Amino acid sequence: MTSAADGLAVGRRSRLGGEHLQHLIVGYVAVTDEHKMAFLGLLHDTEGIDLEPSAAAGFTVPWR
Structure with missing residues (x-):
């Protein structure tokens, strides 16, 4: 699947990143190219x- 944001778009979050940054992360968001x-x-x-x-x-x- 291609996205206008290829290179930063991921199918799932990083477990390692989530574990180390969990106190800073309030949520995740998926955004359409449109x-x-x-x-x-x-x-x-x-x-x-x-x-x-x-960006x-x-x-x-x-707005969510």
């Missing part, structure tokens, strides 16, 4: 800022 691209467009149009698609994944969390 949502990432919509947030990238919004950020570009309103602020003139361009990011990689994976836009965190924008969905405040």
Whole structure:
């Protein structure tokens, strides 16, 4: 499966990372490419800022 955020998209969380960072992690989120691209467009149009698609994944969390 390919994603606009390839290279950072994972099928499941890292057990090692989860164990060492569990006191800092509040949750995980899965974001569709459509949502990432919509947030990238919004950020570009309103602020003139361009990011990689994976960076836009965190924008969905405040709305959930």
